[in-house]
Amino acid sequence: xxxxxxxxxxxxxxxxxxxxxxxxxxxxxxxxxxxxxxxxxxxxxxxxxxxxxxxxxxxxxxxxxxxxxxxxxxxxxxxxxxxxxxxxxxxxxxxxxxxxxxxxxxxxxxxxxxxxxxxxxxxxxxxxxxxxxxxxxxxxxxxxxxxxxxxxxxxxxxxxxxxxxxxxxxxxxxxxxxxxxxxxxxxxxxxxxxxxxxxxxxxxxxxxxxxxxxxxxxxxxxxxxxxxxxxxxxxxxxxxxxxxxxxxxxxxxxxxxxxxxxxxxxxxxxxxxxxxxxxxxxxxxxxxxxxxxxxxxxxxxxxxxxxxxxxxxxxxxxxxxxxxxxxxxxxxxxxxxxxxxx
Amino acid sequence: xxxxxxxxxxxxxxxxxxxxxxxxxxxxxxxxxxxxxxxxxxxxxxxxxxxxxxxxxxxxxxxxxxxxxxxxxxxxxxxxxxxxxxxxxxxxxxxxxxxxxxxxxxxxxxxxxxxxxxxxxxxxxxxxxxxxxxxxxxxxxxxxxxxxxxxxxxxxxxxxxxxxxxxxxxxxxxxxxxxxxxxxxxxxxxxxxxxxxxxxxxxxxxxxxxxxxxxxxxxxxxxxxxxxxxxxxxxxxxxxxxxxxxxxxxxxxxxxxxxxxxxxxxxxxxxxxxxxxxxxxxxxxxxxxxxxxxxxxxxxxxxxxxxxxxxxxxxxxxxxxxxxx
Numbered sequence: 001x002x003x004x005x006x007x008x009x010x011x012x013x014x015x016x017x018x019x020x021x022x023x024x025x026x027x028x029x030x031x032x033x034x035x036x037x038x039x040x041x042x043x044x045x046x047x048x049x050x051x052x053x054x055x056x057x058x059x060x061x062x063x064x065x066x067x068x069x070x071x072x073x074x075x076x077x078x079x080x081x082x083x084x085x086x087x088x089x090x091x092x093x094x095x096x097x098x099x100x101x102x103x104x105x106x107x108x109x110x111x112x113x114x115x116x117x118x119x120x121x122x123x124x125x126x127x128x129x130x131x132x133x134x135x136x137x138x139x140x141x142x143x144x145x146x147x148x149x150x151x152x153x154x155x156x157x158x159x160x161x162x163x164x165x166x167x168x169x170x171x172x173x174x175x176x177x178x179x180x181x182x183x184x185x186x187x188x189x190x191x192x193x194x195x196x197x198x199x200x201x202x203x204x205x206x207x208x209x210x211x212x213x214x215x216x217x218x219x220x221x222x223x224x225x226x227x228x229x230x231x232x233x234x235x236x237x238x239x240x241x242x243x244x245x246x247x248x249x250x251x252x253x254x255x256x257x258x259x260x261x262x263x264x265x266x267x268x269x270x271x272x273x274x275x276x277x278x279x280x281x282x283x284x285x286x287x288x289x290x291x292x293x294x295x296x297x298x299x300x301x302x303x304x305x306x307x308x309x310x311x312x313x314x315x316x317x318x319x320x321x322x323x324x325x326x327x328x329x330x331x332x333x334x335x336x337x338x339x340x341x342x
Numbered sequence: 343x344x345x346x347x348x349x350x351x352x353x354x355x356x357x358x359x360x361x362x363x364x365x366x367x368x369x370x371x372x373x374x375x376x377x378x379x380x381x382x383x384x385x386x387x388x389x390x391x392x393x394x395x396x397x398x399x400x401x402x403x404x405x406x407x408x409x410x411x412x413x414x415x416x417x418x419x420x421x422x423x424x425x426x427x428x429x430x431x432x433x434x435x436x437x438x439x440x441x442x443x444x445x446x447x448x449x450x451x452x453x454x455x456x457x458x459x460x461x462x463x464x465x466x467x468x469x470x471x472x473x474x475x476x477x478x479x480x481x482x483x484x485x486x487x488x489x490x491x492x493x494x495x496x497x498x499x500x501x502x503x504x505x506x507x508x509x510x511x512x513x514x515x516x517x518x519x520x521x522x523x524x525x526x527x528x529x530x531x532x533x534x535x536x537x538x539x540x541x542x543x544x545x546x547x548x549x550x551x552x553x554x555x556x557x558x559x560x561x562x563x564x565x566x567x568x569x570x571x572x573x574x575x576x577x578x579x580x581x582x583x584x585x586x587x588x589x590x591x592x593x594x595x596x597x598x599x600x601x602x603x604x605x606x607x608x609x610x611x612x613x614x615x616x617x618x619x620x621x622x623x624x625x626x627x628x629x630x631x632x633x634x635x636x637x638x639x640x641x642x643x644x645x646x647x648x649x650x651x652x653x654x655x656x657x658x659x660x661x662x663x664x665x666x667x
Contacts, residue, residue, distance in 0.1 A: 075415065077411075107448075108446060108447050108448040108450070109448045111445060111446055111447075111448050112446040112447060112448070116446045116447070118446070118447040118450055118451065119450070120414075120447065120450040120451060121450075125411075125414060125415075125451075126414075126443065126447065126451070128439070130434050130438050130439070133403075133407065133434055133435065133438065133439055134407075135407070136401075136403050136404040136406070136407025136408055136410075136411070136435070137407045137408070137410050137411040137414075137435075137439065138411060139404065139407070139408050139411060140407055140408030140409060140410055140411020140412040140413075140415075140419075141411035141412065141414065141415045142411070143408055143411070143412055144411065144412040144415040144416055144417045145415065147367065147393065147394075147412070147417060148415075148416055148417070152415075154411070166403060167403045167404070167407065167434075170399075170401035170403045170404035170407075171403075171404055171407065173399060173401065173404070174398065174399065174401060174404040174408060177399065178396075327448070330448075330449070331444055331445050331447075331448055331449040332444065332445050332483055332484050333444070333484075333507075333508050334444070334452060334454075334507035334508050335507075336449065338483070339583070340483075340582050340583055340584055341535075341583060341584055341585075341586045341587075342534070342535025342536065342580075342583035342584065342585050342586075342587075
């Protein structure tokens with residue numbers, strides 16, 4: 001296998017290996033992630049979202065493509081940049097926005113916040129804000145699936161920066177040694193927070209170039225092409241489910257904004273953003289669908305319906321009361337409380 | 343009744359729970375083929391097989407992280423950390439992830455898991471393999487903290503920890519592994535958060551944990567025979583949940599409270615005990631609360647130095663014997 005961006009079997013832009021209804025579902029998912037996060041950004045500007053938040057604008061194809069290839073009972077583990085991944089698994093828009101706003105309707109009633117979105121009912125097993133921590137946890141969920149004989153697959157998304165932390169290497173090694181059904185997906189958006197990843201990493205491709213250390217093939221993917229993501233996801237998830245063990249995928253992508261809301265991303269060279277905007281996963285996919293004969297009216301209707309859903313979710317979240325102080329001392333323990341006295 | 347060593351009681355407790363519940367699995371460094379570096383898991387691989395008793399690489403983040411992922415998806419893992427000092431390399435998993443997942447997810451996540459670890463002095467391993475860190479765990483909301491002192495308590499409290507729906511840090515004391523004690527036959531399940539009054543006295547109350555419990559008991563015997571001082575000895579057994587009721591009642595009975603701690607001085611668990619008693623039972627006290635602790639130093643390795651550092655029977659006796667301040 002080469003290190004070049006790969007094009008799995010049956011591909012090609014208009015490859016008929018992806019049914020039309022799946023393509024529509026992928027486009028809807030891209031729109032949901034894009035429009036909801038744009039709304040989240042507006043809400044920050046209105047100072048309705050406190051604290052920090054990390055947007056996936058520009059990186060949506062990785063979340064949408066993988067989620068489409070997953071079974072409802074598969075597990076997603078993601079990072080503090082986790083809005084898109086959580087939504088892509090089916091968590092409600094109002095639940096996500098409500099969490100960002102600290103409202104009762106939030107997925108976790110305001111106790112987790114933007115960086116910890118979790119929806120266990122949708123297989124979204126948490127967003128982890130300590131870089132790299134969730135890779136071993138995802139491996140453990142995969143181990144559990146094997147032990148329970150459920151053939152569930154665990155998919156773990158992380159950034160390029162996580163490849164330089166110890167937990168990445170511990171998890172990869174354990175997953176290979178135990179042949180676990182886990183897919184590790186590095187979203188390489190070129191920057192480790194504010195620093196170009198290449199300037200702090202010993203190899204050119206932070207995940208793929210480490211794969212051979214664990215006996216895995218290097219896999220590099222165009223993370224802005226949702227069809228390519230979906231195809232590869234289908235392949236590596238099937239391999240994991242079939243007992244073929246873990247995979248490590250490096251998806252090249254780009255975040256349109258800064259690392260977090262505090263970061264204007266002035267460290268990026270002139271012209272870089274514009275170059276990547278030309279490869280925007282949402283607009284390029286729309287063009288592809290138009291080229292494949294999807295009617296313009298149908299695409300417009302889809303866009304309008306997603307926008308309506310985002311608007312409604314915004315209203316629902318804003319109308320929801322702030323989380324009451326009573327929840328502060330709840331849910332430390334399984335008995336629902338927080339007492340440290342017996 | 344059978345007489346078991348403390349280390350045999352660990353294996354017996356794990357075996358009892360693994361036989362009862364298929365979801366219970368064990369993972370850690372050398373826990374399988376070699377039966378653990380402290381021989382506390384001998385026989386489990388043969389009995390339950392490699393699917394449920396798994397040797398891991400030296401990867402503490404992966405061990406504890408995998409236990410967390412397994413627990414949140416339906417297993418009841420027991421992870422062994424060879425030495426409690428190694429919390430230092432996986433503290434993120436324990437303090438940031440495991441302890442907080444249920445809370446941050448507003449109850450969506452359940453983490454029924456046990457992290458067993460060898461804690462404390464006695465083996466002369468020095469500052470990175472013999473320290474006592476139960477106070478680290480006690481300081482983190484979301485962790486239950488258990489530290490038994492006898493083989494029977496090991497088995498019963500370990501069973502309770504495995505059945506508990508919350509994460510439990512289970513401190514085995516490496517200085518006690520070779521000690522023996524009677525363990526009741528048949529299924530044994532204790533209750534977390536229950537202190538035990540081992541000796542009832544009238545003059546002073548000594549509150550201790552793990553290896554400090556037998557020392558407090560011996561000190562109490564000497565105080566009785568040499569000084570005519572009648573001491574109560576309370577084995578806390580678990581720091582979280584904490585049996586405050588027993589603590590306050592036994593303090594009130596004598597009016598004098600001494601904590602006997604292996605933790606270094608600052609923020610050792612006894613500081614919390616002293617704070618609770620000062621706040622809630624001040625008028626039951628006839629004198630100041632006295633903490634008998636390891637001084638605030640890293641633990642030295644040489645046997646004579648270690649003995650001079652950790653509270654000894656002699657030091658407990660002398661401290662209690664001193665006129666009240």
